Amino acid sequence: xxxxxxxxxxxxxxxxxxxxxxxxxxxxxxxxxxxxxxxxxxxxxxxxxxxxxxxxxxxxxxxxxxxxxxxxxxxxxxxxxxxxxxxxxxxxxxxxxxxxxxxxxxxxxxxxxxxxx
Amino acid sequence: xxxxxxxxxxxxxxxxxxxxxxxxxxxxxxxxxxxxxxxxxxxxxxxxxxxxxxxxxxxxxxxxxxxxxxxxxxxxxxxxxxxxxxxxxxxxxxxxxxxxxxxxxxxxxxxxxxxxxxxxxxxxxxxxxxxxxxxxxxxxxxxxxxxxxxxxxxxxxxxxxxxxxxxxxxxxxxxxxxxxxxxxxxxxxxxxxxxxxxxxxxxxxxxxxxxxx
Numbered sequence: 001x002x003x004x005x006x007x008x009x010x011x012x013x014x015x016x017x018x019x020x021x022x023x024x025x026x027x028x029x030x031x032x033x034x035x036x037x038x039x040x041x042x043x044x045x046x047x048x049x050x051x052x053x054x055x056x057x058x059x060x061x062x063x064x065x066x067x068x069x070x071x072x073x074x075x076x077x078x079x080x081x082x083x084x085x086x087x088x089x090x091x092x093x094x095x096x097x098x099x100x101x102x103x104x105x106x107x108x109x110x111x112x113x114x115x116x117x
Numbered sequence: 118x119x120x121x122x123x124x125x126x127x128x129x130x131x132x133x134x135x136x137x138x139x140x141x142x143x144x145x146x147x148x149x150x151x152x153x154x155x156x157x158x159x160x161x162x163x164x165x166x167x168x169x170x171x172x173x174x175x176x177x178x179x180x181x182x183x184x185x186x187x188x189x190x191x192x193x194x195x196x197x198x199x200x201x202x203x204x205x206x207x208x209x210x211x212x213x214x215x216x217x218x219x220x221x222x223x224x225x226x227x228x229x230x231x232x233x234x235x236x237x238x239x240x241x242x243x244x245x246x247x248x249x250x251x252x253x254x255x256x257x258x259x260x261x262x263x264x265x266x267x268x269x270x271x272x273x274x275x276x277x278x279x280x281x282x283x284x285x286x287x288x289x290x291x292x293x294x295x296x297x298x299x300x301x302x303x304x305x306x307x308x309x310x311x312x313x314x315x316x317x318x319x320x321x322x323x324x325x326x327x328x329x330x
Contacts, residue, residue, distance in 0.1 A: 099168060
């Protein structure tokens with residue numbers, strides 16, 4: 001039932017150059033995000049770009065630092081689709097519903113209409 | 118016949134570890150999955166509240182954004198040192214691995230100290246989980262005190278994970294001679310997960326609430 005230890009092979013450990021370049025790109029993406037904050041982009045653009053950049057950073061960390069790129073595809077397919085579905089749930093269900101909730105908020109007493117009867 | 122033997126020794130043919138990872142490592146991956154769903158629930162709840170309520174945007178560039186950017190840098194560097202630790206451990210260089218793990222824990226502790234200072238700035242201004250400071254309620258009229266609840270809740274949960282991770286790493290560093298390489302890898306997985314969560318928390322909480330006035 002237990003496989004020989006060698007089956008858990010010494011897979012490619014990743015070179016120092018790879019790790020440093022992943023780290024550099026993570027820093028660059030972060031600096032870009034802070035820069036966007038500095039130039040005061042409108043909130044909607046900010047949100048979309050930040051979420052996109054965060055997903056890319058997460059993918060880099062999971063693939064290279066957590067080594068998932070070099071694991072079996074079956075493990076990748078077990079982990080990644082669940083997170084993708086989670087993100088789709090947020091974008092397609094919860095954000096639209098939050099806009100619905102926002103629009104249903106009480107806006108204050110009704111103003112008298114402008115036309116004179 | 119040779120191909121048949123190969124087919125049986127495939128991942129699902131039996132007699133091999135599932136996914137070709139050890140059971141401890143698989144357990145850590147499953148824990149990471151469940152913990153990421155916990156953070157997703159918190160962050161999605163925060164996003165929902167944020168989109169449907171008037172929300173203050175109080176983070177000035179100094180001190181909040183500078184502090185949190187430095188914290189991000191510290192956490193990313195700690196991920197790098199952790200990766201170096203796993204790399205050294207894979208080459209059986211135990212004392213080098215121990216030093217890299219201790220460096221990672223030190224950077225994690227730095228993160229916690231900086232974050233605590235950041236919390237103190239906000240608490241001194243009058244922010245609590247249930248109440249906004251008076252100046253904010255005037256500057257952003259009608260804004261909800263849920264800002265404090267979500268801020269402290271999410272960043273506090275993350276800080277708790279960092280603190281637990283530091284303790285975990287120090288234990289692994291202390292026992293590195295008795296542990297296998299796989300155990301160092303597993304502690305690395307947890308630490309990278311903590312960094313990954315921060316990659317989402319930092320933009321969603323800090324960068325979307327910058328005070329330009």
